[in-house]
Amino acid sequence: LGVAAGAIQPGPRPPLRLPSRSTTPVPRRDALAAAAVVGCGPWCTPPVAGAVSGTRPDVPTRAPDERFARVMAAGMADYERRDDVRRMKRALFERIPADATVAEIGVGAGVNLAYYAPTARKIVAVEPNAAFFGPASSAAARLGLQQSSFELVEGVAEAMPLADDTVDAVVGTHVLCSVTDVRRTLEEVRRVLKPGGLYVFAEYVGSTDCRMDLTPLSEHRHVAAPREAAMLGMAQRMADPLQVCCAGGCHLRRDHAATLAAVFADPSDRLELHRFMLDGVGPAPPWPPHFLLAPHLCGVATKAGGERRRPTSVVSSLEAAITAANTA
Numbered sequence: 001l002g003v004a005a006g007a008i009q010p011g012p013r014p015p016l017r018l019p020s021r022s023t024t025p026v027p028r029r030d031a032l033a034a035a036a037v038v039g040c041g042p043w044c045t046p047p048v049a050g051a052v053s054g055t056r057p058d059v060p061t062r063a064p065d066e067r068f069a070r071v072m073a074a075g076m077a078d079y080e081r082r083d084d085v086r087r088m089k090r091a092l093f094e095r096i097p098a099d100a101t102v103a104e105i106g107v108g109a110g111v112n113l114a115y116y117a118p119t120a121r122k123i124v125a126v127e128p129n130a131a132f133f134g135p136a137s138s139a140a141a142r143l144g145l146q147q148s149s150f151e152l153v154e155g156v157a158e159a160m161p162l163a164d165d166t167v168d169a170v171v172g173t174h175v176l177c178s179v180t181d182v183r184r185t186l187e188e189v190r191r192v193l194k195p196g197g198l199y200v201f202a203e204y205v206g207s208t209d210c211r212m213d214l215t216p217l218s219e220h221r222h223v224a225a226p227r228e229a230a231m232l233g234m235a236q237r238m239a240d241p242l243q244v245c246c247a248g249g250c251h252l253r254r255d256h257a258a259t260l261a262a263v264f265a266d267p268s269d270r271l272e273l274h275r276f277m278l279d280g281v282g283p284a285p286p287w288p289p290h291f292l293l294a295p296h297l298c299g300v301a302t303k304a305g306g307e308r309r310r311p312t313s314v315v316s317s318l319e320a321a322i323t324a325a326n327t328a
Contacts, residue, residue, distance in 0.1 A: 065129050065131055066131040068129065068131070069108075069109070069129065069131040069132050069135065072108065072109070073109060073135070076111075078289060078290075079289075079290050079293070080111050082278065082279070083279070084276075084278055084279045085278070088202065088276065088296070088298060089112065089115050089173075089202070090115060092115075092200050092201075092202060092298060092299075092300065093112070093115035093116040093171070093200060095198060095200060095300050096116045096119075096120070096168075096169045096171075096198060096200060097168065097169075098119040098120075099119070099120070099121045100119075100120055100121060100167075100168035100169050101120070101121055101122045101123075101124070101166070101167045101168050101169075102116060102117075102120045102122070102123050102124070102167060102168065102169045102170070102171060103123075103124045103125075103126060103160065103162060103167045103169070103170050103171070103192060104123065104124075104125050104126065104170070104171040104172070105126050105157040105160070105170065105171070105172045105175050105185075105189070106126075106127060106128070106157065106172060106173075106174070106175040107125035107126070107127045107132065107136050107152070108127070108132050108135075108136065109132055109135035109136055109139060110125075110135060110136040110137075110138075110139030110140060111139070112171060112173060113136075113139050113140060113143055113145075114139075114143060116169075116171065117140065117143050117145055117150070118143060118144075120149070121149065122149050122150075122151075123140075123145070123149060123150045123151070124151050124153055124162065124167065125150070125151065125152045125153065126153050126155045126156075126157065126160055126161070126162075127152060127153070127154065127155075128154065128155065128156045128157075130154055133152050133154075136152060137150075137152065156179075157172070157175060157179050157185040157188060157189075158179060158180060158181050158184045158185050158188060159188065160188045160189075160191075160192055162192040163192070164191050164192065165191075165192070165193070165194045165195065166192055166194065167192050167193060167194065167197060168193075168194055168197050168198070169193075169197060169198045169199070169200060170189045170192065170193060170197070170198070170199045170200070171200050171201075172189070172199070172200075172201045172203075173201065173202045173203070174202070174203060174204065175201075175203070176201075176203050176254065176256050177203065177204070177250045177251050177252070177254060178250040178251065182254070182256060182259050183259050183262070183263065186199075186256075186259055186260060186263040186264075187263055189263075189301075190263055190264065190301075190303055193303040194303070194305075195303060195304065195305020196302065196303060196304075196305050197302070197303045198300055198301070198302055198303075199264075199300065199301040199302075199303075200300050201298060201299060201300075201301070202296060202297075202298035203254075203256055203296065203297050203298070204252070204292075204293040204294075204295060204296055204297075205253070205254065205255045205256070205275075205295050205296065205297045206233060206236060206252070206253035206254070206255055206295065207230075207231075207232030207233045207235075207236055207294065207295045232281070232291070232292075232294060232295065233253075235287075235291070235292060236252045236253050236292055237253065239252060239292055240252045240253055243292075252292055252293075255297065256297060257273055257297060260273065260299075260301060264301045264302075264303070266303075266304040267304075268304035268305070269301065269302060269303060269304045270300075270301070270302040271299070271301045271302075272299045272300045272301070273297060273298075273299040274297075274298055274299050275295065275296065275297055275298075276296050276298070277294050277295055277296070278290065278291070278293065278294040278296070281294040
Protein backbone atom coordinates (compact mmCIF):
# COMPACT_ATOMS: atom_id res chain seq x y z
CA LEU A 1 0.00 0.00 0.00
CA GLY A 2 2.67 2.43 -1.01
CA VAL A 3 5.29 1.44 1.58
CA ALA A 4 8.22 -0.55 0.30
CA ALA A 5 8.71 -4.04 1.59
CA GLY A 6 10.77 -3.99 4.74
CA ALA A 7 10.22 -0.29 5.22
CA ILE A 8 8.35 -0.61 8.48
CA GLN A 9 9.89 -2.38 11.44
CA PRO A 10 7.33 -1.74 14.13
CA GLY A 11 8.16 -2.23 17.75
CA PRO A 12 5.88 -3.93 20.24
CA ARG A 13 2.42 -2.42 20.46
CA PRO A 14 0.96 -3.26 23.85
CA PRO A 15 -2.83 -2.94 24.09
CA LEU A 16 -2.74 0.14 26.32
CA ARG A 17 -6.05 1.95 26.76
CA LEU A 18 -6.81 5.20 28.47
CA PRO A 19 -9.30 5.02 31.33
CA SER A 20 -12.75 6.30 30.41
CA ARG A 21 -13.41 9.81 31.57
CA SER A 22 -16.73 8.69 32.96
CA THR A 23 -15.02 6.36 35.40
CA THR A 24 -11.63 8.03 35.87
CA PRO A 25 -11.85 11.81 36.04
CA VAL A 26 -8.74 13.86 35.51
CA PRO A 27 -7.23 14.44 38.99
CA ARG A 28 -6.83 17.96 40.27
CA ARG A 29 -3.05 17.80 39.98
CA ASP A 30 -3.38 16.64 36.37
CA ALA A 31 -5.72 19.52 35.62
CA LEU A 32 -3.17 21.91 37.10
CA ALA A 33 -0.46 20.30 35.03
CA ALA A 34 -2.62 20.76 31.94
CA ALA A 35 -2.76 24.45 32.73
CA ALA A 36 1.04 24.56 32.90
CA VAL A 37 1.53 22.36 29.87
CA VAL A 38 -0.17 24.84 27.57
CA GLY A 39 0.22 22.68 24.50
CA CYS A 40 3.64 21.20 24.03
CA GLY A 41 2.38 18.54 21.62
CA PRO A 42 2.23 14.76 21.82
CA TRP A 43 6.01 14.44 21.55
CA CYS A 44 6.65 15.83 25.04
CA THR A 45 7.24 12.81 27.25
CA PRO A 46 10.39 12.14 29.24
CA PRO A 47 13.12 10.09 27.51
CA VAL A 48 14.11 6.84 29.16
CA ALA A 49 17.04 4.55 28.73
CA GLY A 50 16.86 1.72 26.27
CA ALA A 51 15.47 1.40 22.78
CA VAL A 52 12.22 0.29 21.21
CA SER A 53 12.46 -2.36 18.55
CA GLY A 54 12.57 -0.66 15.18
CA THR A 55 14.59 2.37 16.34
CA ARG A 56 18.31 2.95 16.49
CA PRO A 57 19.73 2.06 19.92
CA ASP A 58 21.59 5.36 20.33
CA VAL A 59 18.37 7.42 20.41
CA PRO A 60 16.39 7.66 23.69
CA THR A 61 12.88 6.27 23.57
CA ARG A 62 9.83 7.28 25.54
CA ALA A 63 8.05 5.37 28.26
CA PRO A 64 4.28 4.88 28.03
CA ASP A 65 2.76 7.74 29.99
CA GLU A 66 -1.00 7.59 30.40
CA ARG A 67 -1.04 10.55 32.77
CA PHE A 68 0.57 12.73 30.14
CA ALA A 69 -1.94 11.55 27.54
CA ARG A 70 -4.78 12.61 29.83
CA VAL A 71 -3.14 15.97 30.48
CA MET A 72 -2.69 16.62 26.78
CA ALA A 73 -6.29 15.70 26.00
CA ALA A 74 -7.51 18.13 28.66
CA GLY A 75 -5.03 20.89 27.92
CA MET A 76 -5.26 21.06 24.13
CA ALA A 77 -8.92 20.38 23.35
CA ASP A 78 -9.90 24.04 23.20
CA TYR A 79 -6.81 24.86 21.10
CA GLU A 80 -7.87 22.33 18.47
CA ARG A 81 -11.37 23.83 18.39
CA ARG A 82 -10.15 27.34 17.58
CA ASP A 83 -11.34 28.65 14.22
CA ASP A 84 -7.92 30.07 13.33
CA VAL A 85 -6.20 26.78 14.13
CA ARG A 86 -8.69 24.79 12.08
CA ARG A 87 -8.33 27.21 9.18
CA MET A 88 -4.56 27.01 9.32
CA LYS A 89 -4.60 23.21 9.37
CA ARG A 90 -7.05 22.97 6.48
CA ALA A 91 -4.82 25.24 4.38
CA LEU A 92 -1.76 23.13 5.20
CA PHE A 93 -3.19 19.64 4.86
CA GLU A 94 -4.98 20.29 1.60
CA ARG A 95 -1.51 20.28 0.07
CA ILE A 96 -1.21 16.53 0.66
CA PRO A 97 -2.19 14.81 -2.59
CA ALA A 98 -4.96 12.22 -2.70
CA ASP A 99 -3.95 8.56 -2.55
CA ALA A 100 -0.72 9.43 -0.73
CA THR A 101 1.28 7.37 1.73
CA VAL A 102 1.64 9.59 4.80
CA ALA A 103 3.82 9.30 7.89
CA GLU A 104 2.80 11.40 10.87
CA ILE A 105 5.36 11.92 13.61
CA GLY A 106 3.94 12.39 17.08
CA VAL A 107 0.40 11.45 16.07
CA GLY A 108 -0.77 11.72 19.68
CA ALA A 109 -4.53 11.24 19.96
CA GLY A 110 -4.95 11.54 16.20
CA VAL A 111 -6.32 15.09 16.10
CA ASN A 112 -4.80 15.74 12.64
CA LEU A 113 -6.21 12.64 10.98
CA ALA A 114 -9.55 14.24 10.11
CA TYR A 115 -7.76 16.76 7.86
CA TYR A 116 -5.94 14.33 5.57
CA ALA A 117 -6.76 10.68 6.38
CA PRO A 118 -9.98 10.33 4.34
CA THR A 119 -8.07 10.73 1.06
CA ALA A 120 -4.81 8.99 2.04
CA ARG A 121 -3.92 5.54 0.79
CA LYS A 122 -1.79 4.52 3.77
CA ILE A 123 -0.93 6.21 7.07
CA VAL A 124 2.03 5.22 9.23
CA ALA A 125 1.76 6.96 12.60
CA VAL A 126 5.09 7.10 14.44
CA GLU A 127 4.42 7.73 18.13
CA PRO A 128 6.86 7.41 21.05
CA ASN A 129 4.21 7.23 23.80
CA ALA A 130 2.27 3.98 23.57
CA ALA A 131 -0.41 5.44 25.84
CA PHE A 132 -1.65 7.34 22.79
CA PHE A 133 -2.22 4.15 20.77
CA GLY A 134 -5.75 3.68 22.10
CA PRO A 135 -6.95 7.25 21.42
CA ALA A 136 -5.25 7.36 18.01
CA SER A 137 -6.82 4.04 17.01
CA SER A 138 -10.21 5.32 18.14
CA ALA A 139 -9.80 8.47 16.07
CA ALA A 140 -8.91 6.37 13.03
CA ALA A 141 -11.93 4.13 13.61
CA ARG A 142 -14.27 7.14 13.82
CA LEU A 143 -13.01 8.21 10.39
CA GLY A 144 -13.71 4.75 8.99
CA LEU A 145 -10.06 3.89 8.37
CA GLN A 146 -9.35 0.21 7.84
CA GLN A 147 -6.62 -1.53 9.78
CA SER A 148 -4.78 -2.16 6.52
CA SER A 149 -4.53 1.57 5.83
CA PHE A 150 -3.61 2.83 9.31
CA GLU A 151 -0.58 1.54 11.18
CA LEU A 152 0.73 2.69 14.54
CA VAL A 153 4.46 2.29 15.00
CA GLU A 154 6.28 2.89 18.27
CA GLY A 155 9.34 5.02 17.59
CA VAL A 156 10.94 8.46 17.79
CA ALA A 157 11.24 11.17 15.17
CA GLU A 158 15.03 11.22 15.43
CA ALA A 159 15.18 7.63 14.13
CA MET A 160 12.01 6.78 12.23
CA PRO A 161 11.56 3.05 11.57
CA LEU A 162 10.98 3.65 7.85
CA ALA A 163 13.20 2.99 4.86
CA ASP A 164 14.55 5.73 2.62
CA ASP A 165 12.25 7.32 0.02
CA THR A 166 9.08 5.51 1.09
CA VAL A 167 6.38 8.10 1.88
CA ASP A 168 4.70 10.84 -0.13
CA ALA A 169 4.24 13.17 2.84
CA VAL A 170 5.34 13.60 6.45
CA VAL A 171 3.06 15.44 8.87
CA GLY A 172 4.29 17.01 12.12
CA THR A 173 2.50 19.52 14.35
CA HIS A 174 3.89 20.70 17.71
CA VAL A 175 6.63 18.10 17.50
CA LEU A 176 9.91 19.98 17.22
CA CYS A 177 9.43 21.70 20.57
CA SER A 178 10.86 18.76 22.48
CA VAL A 179 12.66 16.37 20.18
CA THR A 180 16.19 15.80 21.43
CA ASP A 181 17.76 16.90 18.13
CA VAL A 182 15.81 19.13 15.75
CA ARG A 183 18.25 18.83 12.86
CA ARG A 184 18.42 15.05 13.12
CA THR A 185 14.63 14.91 13.14
CA LEU A 186 14.38 17.03 9.99
CA GLU A 187 17.09 14.95 8.31
CA GLU A 188 15.03 11.86 9.10
CA VAL A 189 11.97 13.54 7.59
CA ARG A 190 13.84 14.28 4.39
CA ARG A 191 15.32 10.78 4.31
CA VAL A 192 11.99 8.96 4.36
CA LEU A 193 10.30 11.27 1.84
CA LYS A 194 10.11 10.14 -1.75
CA PRO A 195 11.53 12.53 -4.35
CA GLY A 196 8.96 15.28 -4.64
CA GLY A 197 7.49 14.39 -1.23
CA LEU A 198 6.10 16.99 1.18
CA TYR A 199 6.81 17.78 4.81
CA VAL A 200 3.76 19.57 6.24
CA PHE A 201 4.41 21.21 9.60
CA ALA A 202 3.10 23.69 12.17
CA GLU A 203 5.12 24.69 15.22
CA TYR A 204 4.95 27.45 17.81
CA VAL A 205 7.98 29.71 18.16
CA GLY A 206 9.36 32.65 20.12
CA SER A 207 7.13 35.70 19.88
CA THR A 208 9.79 38.15 18.68
CA ASP A 209 10.10 36.13 15.49
CA CYS A 210 6.61 37.21 14.40
CA ARG A 211 8.02 40.54 13.27
CA MET A 212 10.09 38.78 10.60
CA ASP A 213 7.14 38.01 8.31
CA LEU A 214 4.06 40.13 7.74
CA THR A 215 2.10 37.36 6.02
CA PRO A 216 -0.04 35.91 8.80
CA LEU A 217 -2.19 32.81 8.38
CA SER A 218 -5.19 34.07 10.31
CA GLU A 219 -8.47 35.33 8.92
CA HIS A 220 -8.17 38.83 10.31
CA ARG A 221 -4.54 39.33 9.14
CA HIS A 222 -3.42 39.89 12.72
CA VAL A 223 0.23 40.95 12.90
CA ALA A 224 2.25 41.20 16.11
CA ALA A 225 3.33 44.75 16.91
CA PRO A 226 6.83 45.23 18.39
CA ARG A 227 5.45 45.84 21.88
CA GLU A 228 3.26 42.74 21.65
CA ALA A 229 6.20 40.60 20.56
CA ALA A 230 8.35 41.98 23.37
CA MET A 231 5.75 41.29 26.06
CA LEU A 232 5.00 37.81 24.77
CA GLY A 233 8.70 37.13 24.55
CA MET A 234 9.13 38.08 28.19
CA ALA A 235 6.19 35.87 29.19
CA GLN A 236 7.63 32.96 27.22
CA ARG A 237 11.07 33.39 28.78
CA MET A 238 9.54 33.37 32.25
CA ALA A 239 7.39 30.29 31.55
CA ASP A 240 9.95 28.30 29.58
CA PRO A 241 11.83 26.70 32.53
CA LEU A 242 8.55 25.43 34.00
CA GLN A 243 7.40 24.25 30.60
CA VAL A 244 10.64 22.35 30.03
CA CYS A 245 10.44 20.79 33.50
CA CYS A 246 6.75 19.85 33.43
CA ALA A 247 6.40 18.99 29.76
CA GLY A 248 9.24 16.59 29.14
CA GLY A 249 11.68 19.12 27.71
CA CYS A 250 9.22 21.09 25.59
CA HIS A 251 10.63 24.53 24.73
CA LEU A 252 8.43 27.55 24.07
CA ARG A 253 11.03 29.61 22.23
CA ARG A 254 12.68 27.29 19.76
CA ASP A 255 12.70 28.52 16.19
CA HIS A 256 13.20 26.12 13.32
CA ALA A 257 13.39 28.31 10.22
CA ALA A 258 17.17 28.22 9.90
CA THR A 259 17.36 24.46 10.50
CA LEU A 260 14.62 23.80 7.95
CA ALA A 261 16.53 25.88 5.41
CA ALA A 262 19.75 24.00 6.20
CA VAL A 263 18.18 20.55 5.80
CA PHE A 264 16.07 21.32 2.74
CA ALA A 265 19.03 23.01 1.07
CA ASP A 266 19.17 21.21 -2.26
CA PRO A 267 18.81 23.75 -5.07
CA SER A 268 15.71 21.89 -6.24
CA ASP A 269 14.11 21.69 -2.78
CA ARG A 270 11.28 24.10 -2.09
CA LEU A 271 10.63 25.57 1.36
CA GLU A 272 7.54 27.65 2.13
CA LEU A 273 7.59 29.26 5.57
CA HIS A 274 4.77 31.35 7.01
CA ARG A 275 4.28 32.96 10.41
CA PHE A 276 1.03 33.93 12.08
CA MET A 277 -0.44 34.76 15.46
CA LEU A 278 -3.39 33.19 17.20
CA ASP A 279 -6.42 35.42 17.33
CA GLY A 280 -7.09 37.57 20.40
CA VAL A 281 -3.54 38.06 21.60
CA GLY A 282 -3.31 41.78 22.32
CA PRO A 283 -0.35 43.96 23.25
CA ALA A 284 -0.81 43.33 26.98
CA PRO A 285 -2.71 41.07 29.38
CA PRO A 286 -5.34 39.83 29.80
CA TRP A 287 -4.46 37.19 27.22
CA PRO A 288 -6.59 34.24 26.07
CA PRO A 289 -5.75 30.59 26.78
CA HIS A 290 -2.71 29.28 24.94
CA PHE A 291 -1.31 32.78 24.48
CA LEU A 292 2.18 31.39 25.01
CA LEU A 293 1.63 29.38 21.82
CA ALA A 294 0.31 32.34 19.82
CA PRO A 295 3.32 32.79 17.48
CA HIS A 296 3.36 30.01 14.90
CA LEU A 297 5.73 28.90 12.17
CA CYS A 298 4.09 26.66 9.60
CA GLY A 299 4.56 25.64 6.02
CA VAL A 300 5.49 22.97 3.51
CA ALA A 301 8.93 21.69 2.52
CA THR A 302 9.23 19.80 -0.76
CA LYS A 303 12.07 17.35 -1.36
CA ALA A 304 13.85 17.65 -4.68
CA GLY A 305 12.85 15.31 -7.48
CA GLY A 306 9.58 13.94 -8.75
CA GLU A 307 7.13 15.78 -10.95
CA ARG A 308 7.66 19.53 -10.72
CA ARG A 309 4.22 21.08 -10.35
CA ARG A 310 3.52 24.72 -9.70
CA PRO A 311 2.94 24.90 -5.93
CA THR A 312 -0.16 26.38 -4.38
CA SER A 313 0.84 28.81 -1.65
CA VAL A 314 -0.45 28.01 1.82
CA VAL A 315 -1.40 31.66 2.21
CA SER A 316 -3.07 31.78 -1.22
CA SER A 317 -5.13 28.69 -0.38
CA LEU A 318 -6.28 30.26 2.84
CA GLU A 319 -7.09 33.62 1.26
CA ALA A 320 -9.09 31.90 -1.48
CA ALA A 321 -11.15 30.06 1.14
CA ILE A 322 -11.78 33.27 3.06
CA THR A 323 -12.77 35.19 -0.07
CA ALA A 324 -15.22 32.47 -1.06
CA ALA A 325 -16.78 32.50 2.42
CA ASN A 326 -17.10 36.29 2.44
CA THR A 327 -18.77 36.43 -0.97
CA ALA A 328 -21.12 33.50 -0.43
